[in-house]
Amino acid sequence: MSSDFSFGSAYMKGRYMPVSEAAIPVLDAAYRRSDVTYDVVGVRDGAFFRLDDHINRFRASLTRLRMTPVETDDDIRVILNRIVALSGLRNAYVSMECLRGAPPPGKTRHPSNCESYLCCIAIPWVSVASDEMFRRGMHLIIPKVRRIPPDSFDPTVKNFLWGDFTQSLFEAEDAGADYAVLLDAEGNVTEGAGFNVMCIVDGTVVSPAHGALEGVTRASVFELCEELGIPTEIRDISADELRNADEIFTCTTAGGIMPASRIDGRILTNDAPGPISSQLRERFWSRRAEGWHATPVDYSVVAGSN
Structure with missing residues (x-):
């Protein structure tokens, strides 16, 4: 049976899924320490607005916080396109996020011991103003x-x-x-x-x-x-x-x-x-x-x- 992406789609650790299936482990620093950076790009009438500017700012934030997900900027472009396409949304709120995980067994919770990984979501358009x-x-x-x-x-x-x-x-x-x-x-x-x-x-x-x-x-x-x-x-x-x-x-x-x-x-x-x-x-x-x-x-x- 096909997955239902009608409420939005997500990418996490190499997998694509309906946004309802995306989850963060409660022991990750992303949850326990708000150790996350992100950027949001809008899609209107089937087109991203200033996509490269948002990815460039996202990369600058990653560098500043010493986060090193495996995905390149080109990978991120492909991922963002795919999650919007999977959802079929013409107007979408698209977030690229990098989360710090939990340390492996036997390691302290110092951030240098925690992997950082990418999570991206595409959901129906959200506006700050009504x-x-x-x-x-x-x-x-x-x-x-x-x-x-x-x-x-x-x-x-x-x-x-x-x-x-x-x-x-x-x-x-x-x-x-x-x-x-x-x-x-x-x-x-x-x-x-x-x-x-x-x-x-x-x-x-x-x-x-x-x-x-x-x-x-x-x-x-x-x-x-x-x-x-x-x-x-x-x-x-x-x-x-x-x-x-x-x-x-x-x-x-x-x-x-x-x-x-x-x-x-x-x-x-x-x-x-x-x-x-x-x-x-x-x-x-x-x-x-x-x-x-x-x-x-x-x-x-x-x-x-x-």
Whole structure:
């Protein structure tokens, strides 16, 4: 009988399987220590967006954490294509992850004694923002919890150390907001739970200089701004500057460009997505529809497979 990949597919340690069958042993450091790095690439209308950029960032994270899965970057490209093809999904959330395992018998739990291995999944598209949030604009707060300092863990390495983000999500919920934008120890803007934050001040798109992931969608925003003649800056942004910005938007693979309409209760742009943020969002998806940075999925690789 054929396996059911309709809910998504996975690859782990050389095997392809329905995503429901993928599992992590409870003794692995990935589970016990959150010793994982990952990257997420989106598929829309049957094509990856900026696939090589995501794989390159993933490889940089692997190097930074001294993880050495057996698969090469070319292997990863093949695996990601195959899991999407197995699922048949035209719009997918595709994650490449490297997990640290358990030490062999007789060895200590030092990470150098643990193998690192690849796990990849393709599931139906997941968005950070709901349809309502896109329509009305996201409602944001600046929470009490601060971002984990870069001296403790490099924020340019994607990771599962989400204690600060998780607390911020509950703070946002308690305040009746959608998401939170975390500050660093000096009171400057960093990022939110799974997204970069940018603001518009006097017609200039401004992005934080420190404390955040170097987002692939963020890089796309800079390219779009250049196309449209919108000036950009990368510098520190204080909490007060963010609260008083002309516009605010967030951006991520899982949602694209997501304008905000409120921050700490302050209403921006008549309580709706701002004009420049909306222009960038529309341009982002129109360029995607044109095949910008696209790598088509080869669905034929699973033709005739069981």
